[in-house]
Amino acid sequence: MSRFRRVLEHAARVVALLLLLVLLYEVLRPGGAPSARSASDQAVPGALRSATLDGEGRPLELRFSRVPDPATRDWAGALRRAGVPLRWDGERLAGAVITVEPLVDPRGGHEVRVWREVESPAVMRDDAGELARVDGAGVTVLTAPAVHGSVVAELPGQRLRAHVQDPLQPKAVLVLARAGWEARFLLRSLEELGWSAHARLVVAPGLSVVQGTPTTPDTARHAAVIVLDTTGASQAAAIARYVRAGGGLIMAGEASAANAFSALAPGTGMRRFVSARELLPDERPEDGLTRWSPMRLHAYAATLGMQGDAPVISARRVGAGRVLQAAYEDSWRLRMEAGDGPELHRQWWAQLLSAAANAPVTHRARAATWGEHAPYAAMLDALGMPGGERDTRLQGVRLPRLPLFIAALALLLCEWFSRRLRGAA
């Protein structure tokens, strides 16, 4: 028994010594979780510089009240990709995007769209000055007759910038119709809008009045084809090919109900509504027009304009092209009878052509600047989501020091106590 006890005492002494050696190693060994480097806004570049130069790999904790400039953003992103743990937050920052597209209109002009994730004011300006001040959330659309240079939107915490694209080179518009007031005034408005209009107006069987060179619809020559009645039905197959190849088709009035175009139409079950009013009302003159409205819309059609609860503009994509159904068969009455009739009539047709016409944008070759028109998105792409990543680098097994020390002390005490009880020195 005493022999066994001596063995236990030796073992306890050895184990205690080993524990103490381990504790000594734990205390003396280098490394462990380095402390994070924190910075906000103007101090961020300095922190990034230090993080780059000292190479310690200390985590970065960044706070932003504004979306950082692209250089700072990209720098932080590079450090993150190099393995530096990065945590950031920007409580007041939210998504926003700006785009500028040329209008499909020979008179020129641009459409500026700003989307904001949260309600916030925005001041939009171009190189010539302020364009508009807007508020709210969601999409804001601004139509500007001319935009100079680039468009900038100032939002709380960020600045968005979009560059103006090359102007479009609109092609001709082809009109197929019977001779009548609708075709006559349509051509007049097209010319006033600056469109080159080619037309074939049927006067009698086998006899047409021709304006320009109305050839077979062709995406290389025609931005859009407008059919006002069933006289264009003889070219239905050619029109369908044209649309599928990317052309724009506007079916107005009686043409909306033509069987020849039913495969392309956004809506079916067309019904004709004749207004009881003899004269157009002053306030909403379109209420006095005769319209054709669909009873059913194609599955993928969209309504772009309503009059009350009746669609007046329906649209649908067919192949690479677009087809619009416009309700009114006598829009010419807007021009003759409504208050600012000529302008109203031009706006109606300009709107339809803008939505339907084939006018591909030619992009300038330039360096990618998407970070300018969606800076918050670019920030997320570079830095990751707010909050960031935990430092997951392996630091070795961290042993609990206090329990180890207590265990070693307890073993030594037990060994000493055992020897004292035994009567050993």
Add this chain to the structure above:
Amino acid sequence: MSEFVFATAMYESGDWDSAPLLPANLIDSIARYTAIPVAPSGVNVPLASAQLFRYPFVWLTGHLPVRFTDAERRNLVAYCRRGGLLFVDDHNHDIDGAFHRTASEEITRTVGPLRELPNDHALYSAFFHFRDGPPTTSHELNGWGDNMVHEHLLHVQAAGRIVVLYSNKDYSSEWDFHPDSKRFMSVDPTRFGVNLVVYALTR
């Protein structure tokens, strides 16, 4: 589809209804020769009323002096500016007569000066072909009025478009006949009326 409605202008100062059978004859010709949807009967529309703007082609004729009221003048200016076309025909075919002198004065004062329309203008080939310009009427040749054959129509242009056409040739007499008489005519005299309407609808 909107149909063509033949409109006759009513003006306060004169006998605007001096050719009551003319509308029916022209309507018949348009329906007979063309595929243009046309209303079976014409309308009479006051020159000073808002209803004038429903009819972008309006016929005006008479024998008596023409003096537009202020309202008629204002309406006519707006009508021409928006795209309307007014056809005026001297029912007297007399350039020394009261209608011609006063009507041409009113037109010049209201919308602009009258000028001769070239005889190779697109109007004369808009449907039927009239190589020599406006067709001569039997009433020009019968010794009535100024006993002259008027070689040209007159017109007022605005923004590159004809807004007023003026005739001394008395088409109002030529075309104001009972519809049953047409079958006895070797050449339908209303064919030029078809040109007028087709031109108005396509230009």
